[in-house]
Amino acid sequence: EVVLTQSPGTLSLSPGERATLSCRAGQSVTGSYLAWYQQKPGQAPSLLISGASRRATGIPDRFSGSGSGTDFTLTISRLEPEDFAVYYCQQYGSSPITFGQGTRLEIK
Amino acid sequence: EVQLVQSGAEVKKPGATVKISCKVSGYTFTDYSMHWVRQAPGKGLEWLGLIDPEDDETIYADNFQGRVTITADTSTDTVYMELNTLRSEDTAVYYCATTDSYIRLRYFDLWGRGTLVTVSS
Numbered sequence: 001e002v003v004l005t006q007s008p009g010t011l012s013l014s015p016g017e018r019a020t021l022s023c024r025a026g027q028s029v030t031g032s033y034l035a036w037y038q039q040k041p042g043q044a045p046s047l048l049i050s051g052a053s054r055r056a057t058g059i060p061d062r063f064s065g066s067g068s069g070t071d072f073t074l075t076i077s078r079l080e081p082e083d084f085a086v087y088y089c090q091q092y093g094s095s096p097i098t099f100g101q102g103t104r105l106e107i108k
Numbered sequence: 109e110v111q112l113v114q115s116g117a118e119v120k121k122p123g124a125t126v127k128i129s130c131k132v133s134g135y136t137f138t139d140y141s142m143h144w145v146r147q148a149p150g151k152g153l154e155w156l157g158l159i160d161p162e163d164d165e166t167i168y169a170d171n172f173q174g175r176v177t178i179t180a181d182t183s184t185d186t187v188y189m190e191l192n193t194l195r196s197e198d199t200a201v202y203y204c205a206t207t208d209s210y211i212r213l214r215y216f217d218l219w220g221r222g223t224l225v226t227v228s229s
Binding site: 001044056057097102 | 169203
């Protein structure tokens with residue numbers, strides 16, 4: 001199974017700042033089939049990025065994804081108050097589908 | 109409107125079996141695979157498995173092999189997830205999730221609201 005490790009565990013930033021979240025795979029992710037989700041308390045996760053860099057419908061362009069192989073990054077260029085949440089990466093290139101343990105983005 | 113409507117919360121004793129449902133509306137039921145993902149309180153996301161309602165083929169995560177059964181009822185456009193031999197660590201919110209793709213292993217842009225399963229003596 002492809003183990004995904006996200007860092008940092010918690011990221012404390014202020015609105016307007018840039019956030020960089022990392023997702024590292026234990027082995028190469030097939031086809032760069034890597035997705036990012038945002039989850040707010042009491043809600044289901046919401047898709048942000050698929051295929052490592054393709055924004056989902058309706059996602060603002062301040063969210064961007066990059067990477068390939070084993071190293072992937074989610075960047076939020078200028079944080080808005082509604083961006084403070086937990087973020088997960090997921091690989092779907094091979095079975096079993098796996099998720100990272102999450103990065104909590106909190107207001108500094 | 110595309111929707112996944114899940115059944116209500118369940119409370120079960122250790123050793124029992126739970127079966128929860130996910131009713132599909134707004135698209136052709138057999139077009140896309142349905143997945144189940146769970147989240148223990150304060151924890152991350154864990155994939156349990158999928159079913160392709162077109163041919164009833166299933167793929168399960170190794171961690172749940174032998175304990176989980178996912179089925180699909182094409183007469184009611186409903187997918188079921190049954191988990192047996194419950195233990196306290198199975199206490200979690202269980203989500204059904206899918207996307208509009210014929211590829212089985214995929215990301216998820218459509219989620220149910222989740223079903224809380226509590227395992228307690």
